[in-house]
Amino acid sequence: MTNLRKRVLTEKQIPDLTDLIGEARGTAKHIRVGRCSFLQSHEVSSEFEYKNKKVLSGNIMRHAQIGYRSLERSCQAYREIYARLHDQNCSLDRYGVCLDWSMGYPPNERTARPRGTGLILDSSEAYVRLTSQAPVAPHFGDFVMGMPAAFDNTCAALSAGATSIGNLGQYFTFRLPHWHDDIVITVQTVKAIALCAAQPVPILIHSNLDDGFGALFTDLACTLGAVLLEQYIVNDLLGGTVSHCYGHTYSDPLARFAFQRALAEVSQAPGTMVYGNTTLYGKGIAPNFAGLGSYLLVDVLAQMFKPSGHAINPVPVSEAHRIPDIEEIVDAHLFADRLINRAEGFKTLISLEKVDITATNIIEGASRFKDRVIDGFSTGGIDVQNPVEMLLAMRRLGARFLEQEFGPGEKETISPSGRKAVFLAATISELEQQADACVNALSEEQKQSLSDSGFKICVATTDVHEYGKLLVESVLAKVGISSIDGGVCTDPEDLVKRIVSEKANVIAISTYNGVALHYLDRLNSELDKNNLEGTPIYIGGKLNQIIETDAFAHDDLPVDVTQQLSAAGAIPCLQLEDMLLDLLTKNL
Numbered sequence: 001m002t003n004l005r006k007r008v009l010t011e012k013q014i015p016d017l018t019d020l021i022g023e024a025r026g027t028a029k030h031i032r033v034g035r036c037s038f039l040q041s042h043e044v045s046s047e048f049e050y051k052n053k054k055v056l057s058g059n060i061m062r063h064a065q066i067g068y069r070s071l072e073r074s075c076q077a078y079r080e081i082y083a084r085l086h087d088q089n090c091s092l093d094r095y096g097v098c099l100d101w102s103m104g105y106p107p108n109e110r111t112a113r114p115r116g117t118g119l120i121l122d123s124s125e126a127y128v129r130l131t132s133q134a135p136v137a138p139h140f141g142d143f144v145m146g147m148p149a150a151f152d153n154t155c156a157a158l159s160a161g162a163t164s165i166g167n168l169g170q171y172f173t174f175r176l177p178h179w180h181d182d183i184v185i186t187v188q189t190v191k192a193i194a195l196c197a198a199q200p201v202p203i204l205i206h207s208n209l210d211d212g213f214g215a216l217f218t219d220l221a222c223t224l225g226a227v228l229l230e231q232y233i234v235n236d237l238l239g240g241t242v243s244h245c246y247g248h249t250y251s252d253p254l255a256r257f258a259f260q261r262a263l264a265e266v267s268q269a270p271g272t273m274v275y276g277n278t279t280l281y282g283k284g285i286a287p288n289f290a291g292l293g294s295y296l297l298v299d300v301l302a303q304m305f306k307p308s309g310h311a312i313n314p315v316p317v318s319e320a321h322r323i324p325d326i327e328e329i330v331d332a333h334l335f336a337d338r339l340i341n342r343a344e345g346f347k348t349l350i351s352l353e354k355v356d357i358t359a360t361n362i363i364e365g366a367s368r369f370k371d372r373v374i375d376g377f378s379t380g381g382i383d384v385q386n387p388v389e390m391l392l393a394m395r396r397l398g399a400r401f402l403e404q405e406f407g408p409g410e411k412e413t414i415s416p417s418g419r420k421a422v423f424l425a426a427t428i429s430e431l432e433q434q435a436d437a438c439v440n441a442l443s444e445e446q447k448q449s450l451s452d453s454g455f456k457i458c459v460a461t462t463d464v465h466e467y468g469k470l471l472v473e474s475v476l477a478k479v480g481i482s483s484i485d486g487g488v489c490t491d492p493e494d495l496v497k498r499i500v501s502e503k504a505n506v507i508a509i510s511t512y513n514g515v516a517l518h519y520l521d522r523l524n525s526e527l528d529k530n531n532l533e534g535t536p537i538y539i540g541g542k543l544n545q546i547i548e549t550d551a552f553a554h555d556d557l558p559v560d561v562t563q564q565l566s567a568a569g570a571i572p573c574l575q576l577e578d579m580l581l582d583l584l585t586k587n588l
């Protein structure tokens with residue numbers, strides 16, 4: 001592909017790498033890893049050192065994800081979860097701190113920007129206060145790297161004693177509302193990585209593959225290929241230490257086990273954590289215990305057979321309902337502690353032969369993918385020695401193009417990616433099965449009526465959660481209704497421009513980040529401006545929001561806003577069938 005550069009790097013000037021690294025190294029003279037309760041009580045200089053010690057001692061590390069809107073409540077959680085587990089001889093090694101997405105904006109812009117459901121730290125002192133609460137490693141794994149505020153937030157996190165900072169995965173897929181400048185994001189991220197590389201101790205640059213292209217590739221070999229590409233960019237080109245996480249979408253035990261062994265084989269540093277298989281969780285709490293037990297057992301056994309430094313992450317069974325509270329997090333960890341104890345006896349039952357054949361295939365495919373991307377970029381005129389150009393080109397081309405163009409599998413038109421997968425990722429195939437089940441539930445008459453309906457539906461998401469949209473698009477295609485791709489993380493004004501240009505007559509929104517009502521209000525005013533009031537709006541996903549009564553109110557948990565959405569003229573859908581049945585009652 002000769003003119004790749006013309007296609008993705010249209011800027012006359014790309015920021016100079018030497019200047020960026022120079023600035024970062026200058027800052028590293030006064031921004032150093034600060035002391036915190038974890039580093040002091042474990043007498044280590046970094047989590048890297050701590051993890052290697054734990055691996056040698058055969059301990060399985062544990063990770064808990066926390067982050068409520070209020071600092072008070074988050075400090076209480078940081079303190080109390082550790083204390084309550086400690087009282088029951090249950091260890092806890094690290095906290096993933098869920099910062100709010102508004103923390104991704106430059107500090108002086110945050111109050112005026114839309115907010116999600118996470119923690120807001122409005123000073124460096126607030127970071128220090130949080131990490132002083134208990135001897136548990138602070139992992140700032142969201143809304144730091146890959147954001148306009150990457151450099152600022154990294155400075156604050158390092159100063160508060162954090163030696164694991166992320167999330168490079170978010171650089172490739174996350175879009176903050178109303179922020180379109182990816183040059184600034186790339187510059188701040190490269191500087192942040194260089195600042196970490198200039199520290200006297202190794203800083204784990206965390207990358208959650210499920211937050212990145214990993215959640216969208218249909219082939220796990222491409223996901224591991226993304227690991228190799230990120231190692232090349234962070235370690236080889238910027239002298240940093242990248243560390244990978246995976247897990248949200250790995251429901252198939254063989255895939256989950258084999259991926260750990262493949263990742264352990266190619267990794268150059270201990271992993272951060274294996275995230276819980278959250279897509280397994282449904283509305284029923286009791287069945288979710290089976291989900292928790294089944295994925296954790298794989299993760300524990302995988303660490304027993306081939307320690308990779310990853311902490312396991314028991315996700316509370318209420319995850320699909322809301323943001324779990326302290327009690328539920330403690331229970332999940334007590335569950336995990338007992339399971340670790342029980343797992344030993346399973347080792348003799350496990351044969352690794354099939355797992356290792358799968359892992360070897362994934363590694364071979366991953367190397368092919370990495371080599372093809374770098375060769376293709378180089379032939380296409382992209383400077384593959386320049387991390388700024390590598391990152392920008394990958395982000396702008398996107399997962400679908402990279403897999404279609406450089407995927408390791410043979411070309412195969414029937415496959416969703418146009419290539420035969422070395423190992424098919426479960427999520428995409430599960431969505432296809434879900435779509436088939438939904439369509440097969442319709443009568444022939446209903447299918448005919450939908451296909452003759454003349455609906456032209458523009459489908460979009462408010463945030464990075466794309467599966468709902470993929471499912472809607474797949475079902476519409478199967479019933480013969482034409483759909484317009486309204487994009488992911490699409491701002492209302494951009495969505496309405498697309499609706500106007502493509503003459504769509506129905507809108508379908510998938511939303512998950514607790515912004516449903518806020519988004520609908522802005523969409524309605526854009527539609528009014530374009531005389532499109534009355535266009536049917538179907539909205540599904542997680543229909544909730546934190547209701548902020550005044551500027552600094554800290555109402556912690558989002559509430560259901562289905563009624564308010566109906567009152568504002570939308571058609572809330574708890575499931576996809578709701579939209580199909582409602583469309584059947586409509587005549588254009």
Ligand code: B12
Nearest residue numbers: 278319320463464465466467468510514540541573575576
């Ligand atoms: C997978 C997932 C992710 C993946 C998404 C991968 C991808 N590329 O899509 C990743 C890892 C990237 C992710 C990231 C985050 N996530 Co998330 N994620 C989930 C998870 C586990 C599943 C959601 C999903 O896609 N399900 C698959 C869909 C197909 O199933 P479904 O929801 O049941 O859909 C049905 C209906 O809703 C309906 N439907 C869905 N959309 C639509 C649209 C229309 C028009 C219609 C008619 C119907 C319809 O159709 C389906 C079948 O009937 C949920 C928890 C859960 N189990 O729900 C958390 C969850 C949604 N995430 C959450 C959060 C907070 C985040 C993060 C902010 C975390 C962070 N701090 O980084 C980030 C997002 C950051 C950003 N910038 O946007 C929270 C939301 C909190 C809330 N609103 O209450 C949840 C609930 C987890 C939790 N309990 O905290 N996430």
